[in-house]
Amino acid sequence: MGTDSAQLFVQKMQEDKGFRVTVQKINDRAELWAYIENKGYAFDECDLVKAMAACMAELEAAG
Numbered sequence: 001m002g003t004d005s006a007q008l009f010v011q012k013m014q015e016d017k018g019f020r021v022t023v024q025k026i027n028d029r030a031e032l033w034a035y036i037e038n039k040g041y042a043f044d045e046c047d048l049v050k051a052m053a054a055c056m057a058e059l060e061a062a063g
Contacts, residue, residue: 003043006051009043010052
């Protein structure tokens, strides 16, 4: 579930400017992870890196 959840998070960051701005404004690491978990996402940093790499690969393929 972790990688799938991270991919959904990355997609939400791409598509929802309000969500993205809110996430970007959080400066505290613990507060950021609490916010992410509160929004229903369940992933760790490794899952997030994998999701970001997949997103970059998709952008390169489309570009």
